[in-house]
Amino acid sequence: xxxxxxIILISAEKCPKCEPMKKIVKxxxxxxKIPFKIIKIPIDNELEVELLENQICVMITPSIxxxxxxxxxCVKNSIGTIMNKDELIKDINEVN
Numbered sequence: 001x002x003x004x005x006x007i008i009l010i011s012a013e014k015c016p017k018c019e020p021m022k023k024i025v026k027x028x029x030x031x032x033k034i035p036f037k038i039i040k041i042p043i044d045n046e047l048e049v050e051l052l053e054n055q056i057c058v059m060i061t062p063s064i065x066x067x068x069x070x071x072x073x074c075v076k077n078s079i080g081t082i083m084n085k086d087e088l089i090k091d092i093n094e095v096n
Contacts (some may be wrong), residue, residue: 002037002038003068003069003095003096004032004034004066004067004068004078004092004095004096005027005034005035005063005067005068005069006034006035006036006037006066006067006069007025007029007034007035007036007037007064007066007067007088007092008036008037008038008039008064008065008066008072009021009022009025009036009037009038009039009062009063009064010039010041010043010061010062010063010064010065011038011039011040011041011061011062012040012041012061013040013041013043015062017061017062017080017081018061018062020076020082020087021062021064021082021083024083024084024085024088025038025064026084027085028088028092030091031089032089032092034092041058041061042075043058044082049070051065051072054071054072054073056072056074058074059078060080061080062078062081062082063075063078063079063080064078064082064088064091066085066091066095068095073095075085075088075091077091078091
């Protein structure tokens with residue numbers, strides 16, 4: 001069974017949508033007991049290689065990546081938008 005092990009929010013310093021997404025990701029993390037991490041652009045080389053290995057190229061913030069034991073999954077609804085909490089929970093449940 002594939003389970004989400006971590007929620008990763010890719011953000012940028014002057015991204016107006018990133019701050020609201022940080023709050024939503026934190027709430028979902030607390031409710032679901034799934035740890036979260038916030039990564040600011042530019043992404044470190046190790047994560048960038050891992051993203052590319054999973055055919056994910058982050059060009060717009062905010063973007064949410066779900067880490068499972070097997071791979072990284074880009075939450076397509078998250079790219080450049082402010083998702084609501086229920087949408088993010090739904091996407092996590094689809095992976096789980």
